[in-house]
Amino acid sequence: MKTILLRSLIYYGLVFLIGFILGTFRVLLLVPTVGEMYAELIEMPLMLIAIYYSAKFLVYRFSALPRLSAYLVIGVIALGLLLLTEFTLVLGLRGISFAQYIAARDPVSGIAYALSLCIYALMPFILSKTRSSRIDA
Numbered sequence: 001m002k003t004i005l006l007r008s009l010i011y012y013g014l015v016f017l018i019g020f021i022l023g024t025f026r027v028l029l030l031v032p033t034v035g036e037m038y039a040e041l042i043e044m045p046l047m048l049i050a051i052y053y054s055a056k057f058l059v060y061r062f063s064a065l066p067r068l069s070a071y072l073v074i075g076v077i078a079l080g081l082l083l084l085t086e087f088t089l090v091l092g093l094r095g096i097s098f099a100q101y102i103a104a105r106d107p108v109s110g111i112a113y114a115l116s117l118c119i120y121a122l123m124p125f126i127l128s129k130t131r132s133s134r135i136d137a
Contacts, residue, residue, distance in 0.1 A: 003065070004065075004070055004073055004074055004077070005077065007058055007062065007074050007124075008073075008074045008075075008077035008078045008081065009078075009081070010058060011054055011055065011058050011074060011075070011078040011124060012077075012078040012081040012082055014050075014054035014057065014058075015047075015050055015051055015054050015078070015082065015120065016081075016082060016085060018047070018050040018054070019047060019050070022043050022046055022047060022050075023043070026039045026040065026042070026043045027039075030042060030043070036106060036109070037106040037108055037109045040106070040109035040112070040113065041108070041109055041112060044109075044112050044113075044116060047116060048116060048119065051116070051119060051120050051123050052123060052127075054123075055075075055123035055124045055126075055127050056127055058074070058124055059071065059124055059127040059128050060127075064128070065128070068125065068128050068129060069125075071124040071125040071127075071128035072121075072122070072124070072125040074124045074125075075120065075121040075122055075123060075124045075125055076121050078120070078121070078124075079117060079120055079121040082117075082120070083117075087101075
């Protein structure tokens with residue numbers, strides 16, 4: 001369990017750091033120019049690339065775990081940490097409630113964000129299956 005928690009923290013930390021940097025550029029440079037929805041949609045592919053490479057680093061850099069399902073647990077824990085950070089730190093800095101946050105989300109970029117969160121949670125598992133099939137071959 002200690003290994004799973006440590007890997008979850010690493011995965012979360014990598015994605016959060018990249019998201020924090022990209023989010024800063026998005027808010028300061030893109031939102032005033034193109035608006036909130038388009039700024040989020042422009043940032044989304046970059047975040048998906050960050051998710052992919054962070055999960056790839058996690059899966060290939062460290063020794064394989066005995067069960068592939070452990071990678072699913074890693075992704076879910078990392079997602080929980082990311083949401084906890086978002087709903088405490090980010091909402092606290094903005095000074096809004098969770099209900100206000102949900103109500104203010106753009107439907108298009110909000111759906112894209114929700115899908116990216118699902119990909120974030122699943123990516124270590126997906127890549128671990130790829131690694132497993134390469135080792136078996």
